[in-house]
Amino acid sequence: MKDTIFTVLNNKMIAKNTYEMVMRGDTEGLASGGFVNIKLDGFYLRRPISVCDFDGDTLTIIYKVVGKGTDKMAQMKGGEELAVLTGLGNGYDVTKAGDAPLLIGGGAGVPPMFHLCRELIAAGKKVSVILGFGAKDEVFYEEKFRALGADVFVTTVSGDYGIRGFVTDALAGLNYSYFYTCGPEPMLKAVYDKSVTSGQFSFEERMGCGFGACMGCSCETKYGNKRICRDGPVLEKEEIIW
Amino acid sequence: MVKTSVSLCGITIDNPVIPASGTFGFGLEFAELYDINVLGSFSFKGTTKDARFGNPTPRIAETEGGMLNAVGLQNPGVAHVKAVELPALAKVFHKPVMANVSGFSIEDYAYTCAALDDEEQIGWIEVNISCPNVHGGGMSFGTSAQNAAAVTKAVKAVTKKPIIIKLTPNVTDICEIARAVEVEGADGVSLINTLSGMRISLPKRKPLLANVTGGLSGPCVFPVALRCVYQVYNAVKIPIVGMGGVSSAEDVIEMMMAGATAVEVGAANLVDPFASKKIVEALPLAMEKYKISSLTEIIGAAH
Numbered sequence: 001m002k003d004t005i006f007t008v009l010n011n012k013m014i015a016k017n018t019y020e021m022v023m024r025g026d027t028e029g030l031a032s033g034g035f036v037n038i039k040l041d042g043f044y045l046r047r048p049i050s051v052c053d054f055d056g057d058t059l060t061i062i063y064k065v066v067g068k069g070t071d072k073m074a075q076m077k078g079g080e081e082l083a084v085l086t087g088l089g090n091g092y093d094v095t096k097a098g099d100a101p102l103l104i105g106g107g108a109g110v111p112p113m114f115h116l117c118r119e120l121i122a123a124g125k126k127v128s129v130i131l132g133f134g135a136k137d138e139v140f141y142e143e144k145f146r147a148l149g150a151d152v153f154v155t156t157v158s159g160d161y162g163i164r165g166f167v168t169d170a171l172a173g174l175n176y177s178y179f180y181t182c183g184p185e186p187m188l189k190a191v192y193d194k195s196v197t198s199g200q201f202s203f204e205e206r207m208g209c210g211f212g213a214c215m216g217c218s219c220e221t222k223y224g225n226k227r228i229c230r231d232g233p234v235l236e237k238e239e240i241i242w
Numbered sequence: 243m244v245k246t247s248v249s250l251c252g253i254t255i256d257n258p259v260i261p262a263s264g265t266f267g268f269g270l271e272f273a274e275l276y277d278i279n280v281l282g283s284f285s286f287k288g289t290t291k292d293a294r295f296g297n298p299t300p301r302i303a304e305t306e307g308g309m310l311n312a313v314g315l316q317n318p319g320v321a322h323v324k325a326v327e328l329p330a331l332a333k334v335f336h337k338p339v340m341a342n343v344s345g346f347s348i349e350d351y352a353y354t355c356a357a358l359d360d361e362e363q364i365g366w367i368e369v370n371i372s373c374p375n376v377h378g379g380g381m382s383f384g385t386s387a388q389n390a391a392a393v394t395k396a397v398k399a400v401t402k403k404p405i406i407i408k409l410t411p412n413v414t415d416i417c418e419i420a421r422a423v424e425v426e427g428a429d430g431v432s433l434i435n436t437l438s439g440m441r442i443s444l445p446k447r448k449p450l451l452a453n454v455t456g457g458l459s460g461p462c463v464f465p466v467a468l469r470c471v472y473q474v475y476n477a478v479k480i481p482i483v484g485m486g487g488v489s490s491a492e493d494v495i496e497m498m499m500a501g502a503t504a505v506e507v508g509a510a511n512l513v514d515p516f517a518s519k520k521i522v523e524a525l526p527l528a529m530e531k532y533k534i535s536s537l538t539e540i541i542g543a544a545h
Contacts, residue, residue, distance in 0.1 A: 001275065003516060044460055045304045045513060085515070206300040208311060209512035212271045214264065215287075215316045216302040218295065225295055225316070230271075 098177025308460025338365025475501025
């Protein structure tokens with residue numbers, strides 16, 4: 001974990017209620033599937049946001065405006081500074097991917113798939129991606145995943161774009177060696193039930209600290225109690241109790 | 243050169259800053275970030291006789307100037323604390339630590355305190371009496387002077403460690419409870435535990451916390467905590483550990499002027515993992531600013 005200051009370079013709406021913020025700062029210790037915890041003026045607790053992408057000195061996050069805190073973030077302009085705790089969470093274990101991993105992201109669960117996709121493609125994997133959204137106006141990053149070199153399938157619940165239905169409707173016909181997924185819990189459960197290989201799930205929970213001190217985000221697993229913020233947010237299929 | 247050391251129940255600590263139970267685990271997460279030996283001490287995660295998972299999630303909610311928690315005393319149980327947590331702590335922390343103990347019956351409290359009595363590194367046992375009494379219809383031990391006194395008597399009988407009873411502010415008269423535990427031999431009191439509160443999700447039309455209610459902490463409770471410490475200082479002769487929303491060296495000084503001998507820092511550690519260290523480092527400068535040469539001299543100075 002690092003206690004750092006990031007400077008906002010760019011903060012723009014990329015889909016309905018969905019914003020992409022690019023920040024410059026110390027990116028050492030960031031990982032695919034990890035998260036950062038952001039302090040906002042006027043709010044007591046930090047906002048945990050998953051890492052979407054990063055390089056040597058920039059970090060990209062994508063967040064949905066769901067309350068007062070994220071609404072405040074959406075109003076931030078280039079040049080403003082943010083206090084950020086970085087390098088939080090265990091992240092995805094890419095060593096288990098096999099030759100043809102499948103990434104499944106739903107809504108606000110799409111961003112953590114992006115750097116993972118970049119990493120897996122760089123490692124020579126044949127990556128397929130399913131991106132699930134509510135409707136066409138919520139879709140983002142489809143072309144960006146394609147530009148990385150992934151096979152991309154988009155589903156919308158409304159059916160006004162891509163495959164009509166849920167991510168599991170795209171899952172049925174695909175061959176994959178392993179999977180990584182992040183999204184709302186009902187979606188994760190559906191993926192858990194319908195997937196035919198092992199895989200990793202990234203969970204969301206309300207957090208106090210984000211670094212394992214407060215026990216605010218605990219869950220029970222087959223291997224004992226885990227803290228989503230520190231022992232997770234990524235859990236393996238085999239340890240989840242559903 | 244200012245003097246930050248104070249004596250708490252006969253044990254001298256380098257400074258009065260003590261991270262509060264439930265915000266500092268067993269110290270290890272913080273020891274990765276800084277040398278926790280800069281602290282006066284810390285109060286470890288509330289420990290019970292048996293392991294507990296705690297409440298369902300969500301356990302955390304935010305509010306203006308603070309937070310609510312309903313963790314529900316998740317802990318690995320006293321046997322695991324003795325076998326695993328304390329040996330690990332001894333490697334990174336070389337000062338007396340404050341044990342924090344909870345229970346759901348008088349027997350639970352006595353069992354856990356007795357089990358910790360032979361642990362050399364434990365300087366004090368802080369007894370959280372805000373838990374529901376399973377034999378008393380679920381009412382908290384800490385809301386009845388009689389029950390608070392009974393817990394105190396039971397734990398005093400099984401340990402030689404100084405006993406600090408942690409008081410809940412969710413009572414009509416906190417002084418009455420403080421006096422009752424003093425009579426039964428409590429070596430000190432610590433206050434305040436969290437204030438009972440709740441939030442409701444507007445879109446869901448349901449309480450935000452799975453437990454419905456939770457404990458409010460953070461800067462928003464500081465004036466309430468300060469008032470309680472001030473009143474209890476008038477009511478008892480035993481030392482007071484003040485806590486509730488403390489976030490700066492100035493807050494520490496204010497708490498001590500109200501009557502605290504030492505001061506616990508809670509929620510601040512969760513927002514800024516370096517908060518307690520920063521407060522320790524800021525103390526000498528703040529003392530100089532207010533012309534305090536020794537912290538001992540300001541305990542209860544506002545009276």
